Amino acid sequence: MTGAVGTKSLASRRNLLRGAGVCLALPWLESLAPRRAAAQPAGVPKRYIPISFPCGAAGQWWDNAPVFGSSVFGDQFVLSAVHQPLAALKSKLLLLSRVGNYSWNEMPSEQHFLGPSPHARGTAGLLTCVSADRLAAEAGLNPASAIINGVSVDQLIAQMGNFAALTPLESLQVGLGTYPGAFDGRSWACSQALSWKAERMPLKRQINPKAVFDALVTGGAPDSDLEIRRRMAESKSVLDAVLEDANDLKPRLGRSDRLALEQFTTAFRELERRVPLGPASCFTLAPPQDIPDAAVPLSGLRQGDMGYDRAAHARLMNDLIVMALQCDVTRLVTYMLDDARSEFDYSFIPEEDRVFGDTSGIENHHGGGHHGPNDVTSIPRDGVYGGGSNGAYATVTRWWVRQVADLAGKLDAVQEADGTLLDHTLIQMTSEMRTHDHCAFDLPLLLLGGRGFLKQNGHVALAAAPDDRQLRDLYYTIGRQYFGLDVEKFGDGPTPNALIEEILA
């Protein structure tokens, strides 16, 4: 049914992988392992994984904040039920309250209310902190179909930090959204991409583990050095030819057409850059179990369709992210636990996460949040907390937290230099809205890892009046203080960026 293309090369690649050892080839391991320092040793990579989940968290179960403007740490920091899956990682966890993402929102009143197309607009702004609608309007585009946004924080870091020169993959975008909900009145790019490389260049999340795996190991398993060199020379000839061809055509085209070909050359140049590097570093790792044989389309699958299982999908994607970081193929991964405004049926979630009572509505994530007593119309939007959300939402939130815990736990199990991979990785878990009320104040936000940069084992509750601190300032802080980049401004807002010093170690 599927072409033999992927299957054949994967099979031979597996054979090669089977015989190989574990992660010993990374050069910095040997030279830097004995050194100890308070901050990360120079040369140990810093990674960043922003993770999104759609439609907000279950409000009253997530909000166990101490008094705003104060913070708790250590034994006084007690995990709520939705965060229980992180219990084993509590010492590396930081919860953060009263960070909003609405400084860019043009709603005339109730600025923190996301207004029309809230899921799409909020998700588009989640890593960019600008209004995609405003950019569309300025470019004279219909906001309902425009593919335009600001550059996302991960891509800004990649560009300012010249990550393209550091790793084979400048960045990686993954997700689990097999079953798209509505695009919420905006283009697909606002619902299925967190990363934006340029104003008109969304990087769509890849949901197919086979495709992610292929990107990590790239291009077949050559049999010998001679074979490698021959293949490289052939590939280079092909890539040179197609790039030359596209460049030849570009100047003769109109604006959008030129941009389309610009994307083509960018995508193939990435490939060109990877060809000579080859798959060497990832070949030293065992591949995750259960990668599908071929890259079959997953789009459209619901739980159980063709045997599809979201939990297995999540585990596999986590394994691949660990692999990507472990063999240093990339240092920036954006991860959508589901597409914006997901209508996925989460009724497969097992009993261990069903601790919030009635879970009716869990069959349709977005729809489930809006029904019955929690109909969104009953939620006040005056910047204060309204009615609670329901058990179905809380259950799904907790299951997502469990997936993040699974990823973080796996990273924490990999020793690296003087700590673990998790210590040298900053994980951020956020949603585009607080809860099902479509408001972007006090976003659910947790951070993991980032040793030496973040306070840990605590809950920092920022002061709330008159406005929340803004997500754009968190990104500004991450860019400047974690990556040491000279970020001057990030996102739109009425005031200049300021560091969120309360979270710094």
Place this chain on the structure above:
Amino acid sequence: MKRLWRGLAAGPAVAATSALLSVATAACGAVERNRQAPSDSSGGTSGLGGSGAELPAAGAAARLDPGHVPVHRLSNAEYNHSVTDLLGTGLRPADAFPQVDSVPFENEASALTDISEFHAAHYFDAARALAEETFADPALKAQLLTCTPAAGDDATCAQSIIEDLGLRAWRRPLEAAELTRLVARYQHARTALEKDHEAAIAHVLRILLTSAKFLYFIEVDPDLQAAASQPRELTGYELASRLSYALWGSLPDRALLDLAESGSLADERVLSEQVDRLLDDPKGERFTRGFFGQWLGVSRLPAHGVDSRLYPEWNAALGDALLADADAFFSAFIDDRPYSELLSAPLTGGAGAAAGVYAQDPSGLRRGLLGLPAFLTVSSRADRSSAALRGKLVIERLLCTPQLVGPTCGDESQFAPDAVTPRQQLESIHKLSACAPCHTTHDPVGFALEHFDAIGRYRASYADGQAIDTSGQFLGQAFTGPEQLAALLAADQRYALCPSDRLLSFALRRTPRELDAAYVEQLSAGWSSGTLRDLVKRLISSEVFRYRKLPESEL
């Protein structure tokens, strides 16, 4: 675990958009032409209300503007068809490519303009595999190697092979500079890469197939300024490509390329003959399946889930049979039946496995699209029929009226667990403000089809013995049963315009623009009792298909 990921899955349908009604895209409930979006956005569904209002009103443009087809990648299906028709290969590399969820059709240009490294890697690997496989097969190879290089005269033979391959793969003659570069690549392969003649040709084939000029649908204006100031007639080659991708989902064959070269495609009589030839060719089935199947939603059937615990008869073979049954039904509308009979034509009763679905039918109830098992199945949930989904699909697809997607209200069964019938369950939702706009519009239409279960079989009553009530409402007009609903739909003026709107969209690879409304009306005028072949000819010979104009914003 291996089974876990296997299987075909097309993207689920997303709200169709249309030139007919681009202003009146109210929150879900807009069956009426000018109904405004409700200001209450509480259901999270009224996003189109605000943006729609900023668009110019339909028909505001004084002159016709054919627009342009932007540069974009071939769809995955088109990629497969193109390599099959070009090389004779049995490989279908695009089955493994990343999927695109696009509306209204999978060849929608705006959904195919972006490209990621993942795509690039797939294209790169596929071209390598295709070149390898083609040259590993003596029969396929022989078709490409039309000459043998004489000693000392390698480049002449190679050049003629490359010229011909380039013409067919890139759907136009190679420019002199392109030919020079490709011949240089051939010679580089012979020398630096130490390949023999065949392997060097295979290398050039790999380049041709990796190039944007193969992977993308490209129309180049000779003069950008002029192209933005007035419509330009397409070249013969451009027209040949538009025609073959519209009707075959693939690149032009030699006969079309020859006509393109001679300039004869500009002759409307020749163009009309070519429409006949392409539709009558076995490849013409791709049009029937692609156009009707995607328009009316039945192409989702292979990805549609049916709960086999409740429907033990259901399996992949039955799904295939229902799809074949639908193809047979649709293909009659190319020539044998006018579109006006789409809702009333008798159904054949199904062949093979599909016959079982028709077995319980009382005479006369099942007619036309509304009785087509494939349609009734894709508009159902996995475990039961859904009047809500069916009503939505009918309005969206047959009237080209965008309905915002998606149940915002979840599973209706949770609202009224004590309700006895599906109707009672749905009617309990009608009282909820967040759900009412969609459900009060869709459900009363879908009730007409309640005598058909989730795989399209007739049922005299529900499984628990409760009686079925097929009375409903469409735009305030009461009806009972599918036949009366069909009559009301057919009387709606959008019903007659919709095929032109969809066909324009399919052939020009775009969601119709405001400016296309005038073309849609032109195409529809006087056609209402015509066949699809007539409509295809009207479109292919019209200005919107044969001309191109760049928007000024593209300069």
